Amino acid sequence: xxxxxQSQPEMSVQEAETVTLSCTYDTSENNYYLFWYKQPxxxxxxxxxxxxxxKQQNATENRFSVNxxxxxxxxxxxxxxxxxxxxxxxxxxxxPWAGAGSYQLTFGKGTKLSVIP
Amino acid sequence: NxxxxxxxxxxxxxxxxxxxLQCAQDMNHEYMSWYxxxxxxxLRLIHYSVGAGITDQGEVPNGYNVSRSTTEDFPxxxxxxxxxxTSVYFCxxxxxxxxxxxxxxxxxxxxxxx
Numbered sequence: 001x002x003x004x005x006q007s008q009p010e011m012s013v014q015e016a017e018t019v020t021l022s023c024t025y026d027t028s029e030n031n032y033y034l035f036w037y038k039q040p041x042x043x044x045x046x047x048x049x050x051x052x053x054x055k056q057q058n059a060t061e062n063r064f065s066v067n068x069x070x071x072x073x074x075x076x077x078x079x080x081x082x083x084x085x086x087x088x089x090x091x092x093x094x095x096p097w098a099g100a101g102s103y104q105l106t107f108g109k110g111t112k113l114s115v116i117p
Numbered sequence: 118n119x120x121x122x123x124x125x126x127x128x129x130x131x132x133x134x135x136x137x138l139q140c141a142q143d144m145n146h147e148y149m150s151w152y153x154x155x156x157x158x159x160l161r162l163i164h165y166s167v168g169a170g171i172t173d174q175g176e177v178p179n180g181y182n183v184s185r186s187t188t189e190d191f192p193x194x195x196x197x198x199x200x201x202x203t204s205v206y207f208c209x210x211x212x213x214x215x216x217x218x219x220x221x222x223x224x225x226x227x228x229x230x231x
Contacts, residue, residue: 004159032216033216033217035216042224043205043224043225044222044224044225045160045207045209045222046222047219047220050216050219052216052217091159091160093159095215095216096216097215097216103148103150103165103167103214103215104162104165104175104176105150105152105160105162105220106159107159107160107161108159109157109158109159110158110159
């Protein structure tokens with residue numbers, strides 16, 4: 001079974017600063033996908049960024065980037081130039097490659113990020 | 118496209134009552150799933166479907182039934198609600214199964230069981 005651990009229940013960052021959210025996972029799979037989802041107060045789940053395990057290059061999406069360390073099973077999210085709209089819960093999630101037969105997204109417990117003006 | 122829609126937005130039930138949470142998508146997605154989110158927890162998979170007529174259990178299926186008679190709809194049934202089922206329920210869909218596909222989430226249904 002896969003597990004996803006987010007060790008920071010809450011974090012805060014000053015507007016325009018950079019913050020890094022941590023995520024570690026445990027799996028015996030070699031091929032899989034990792035995600036960061038954002039959940040603002042509206043409760044809508046929004047995909048922020050996705051990383052394929054077979055790709056060594058770290059994924060980036062505008063101000064969001066990841067540091068993917070496959071051997072260490074670590075997948076952190078860096079938010080640059082933080083904005084007030086980044087205030088939300090952030091969930092790290094894992095899913096095995098489709099051929100492994102499991103279709104379940106496994107989520108961490110989340111990190112509540114507050115951006116301070 | 119409306120994307121993934123869920124009704125109702127909020128519901129209060131008494132213990133023992135039954136109800137159906139509705140989920141629909143208009144993107145012709147094969148894969149649909151139901152998650153529940155409890156305070157301090159991430160989302161946990163209840164049931165999923167890889168196509169019309171095919172459903173399977175996720176991590177926390179007890180107390181819930183599903184069916185998939187059409188590609189568009191994937192209702193979640195609570196046959197006899199219990200306080201432990203108080204939660205926020207999310208429906209999600211993707212074009213096909215697997216992590217290479219983006220999962221689209223509905224806005225959620227907040228359920229309170231008294």
